[in-house]
Amino acid sequence: MHKRETSKIILIAIAIMALMVVLAWMTGTSEPDILDVPETEQAEQPVPDFKAIEDTTEKKKAFFAYLRPEVEKQNDYLLSLRHYLQTLQRQLAAGNSLTEDDDERLEWLAGEYRVDKDLPADAQIPKLLNKVDILPVELVLMQAANESAWGTSRFAQQGYNFFGLWCYQKGCGFVPARRNSGASHEVAKFENLSRATYTYMRNINRHDAYRELRHIRASLRRAQLPVTGLALAEGLMNYSERGAAYVNELQNMIRYNKGFITE
Incomplete structure (x- = not known):
């Protein structure tokens, strides 16, 4: 092949690659949509029958193996949002304007x-950075274990609700057997594990009842200290009517099950 023909082929290839990059940028396919809530591979699989596992050690291992990948996936997503917000913050500090896409994402x-x-x-952005952040895996897992009786509750088994989340529209979930007279709430039912875990983490990150947890987390971030479940549990006094007793129980569960969680 002549050198001239070879040069033409190279130029054509470069032009095609450049066109693909431009098209990807125009259609937004060069990176995943930051608004997409991630789902793990096991998200829609049936919840394992944890009640059928009689050995306590094996039940805990199965429980953590099922839930941990989901929690880690949602934390990765939160970190990606956090990184995005920090990028926007730097752009604004440098005197640059945001794009229309950035404005839409920020509004969402x-x-x-x-x-x-x-x-x-x-x-x-600073207010969002206070809310858009991880929840330690050990804290999420222990809350899930506590609220769902290690995955054996009917709300977990039939509706992926491992966190005791409520909803307030008739038919949105399960009517709890011990609901007080005059109460209208239901225990939420979710279409898959990813949606349930995302909703739980969003609830902790945005609800006024957990402002103290976010304050503790932000303080740890500023001091460049690890964000731990033991520390953030202090901010969950309002998650249960039991208050301090609930927090103490979570912390004891974290300590006792540390070996299982870190396996």
């Missing part, structure tokens, strides 16, 4: 995490 995040949409972007 403000709505999702209950931050005032009327605030300017440079005021929204």
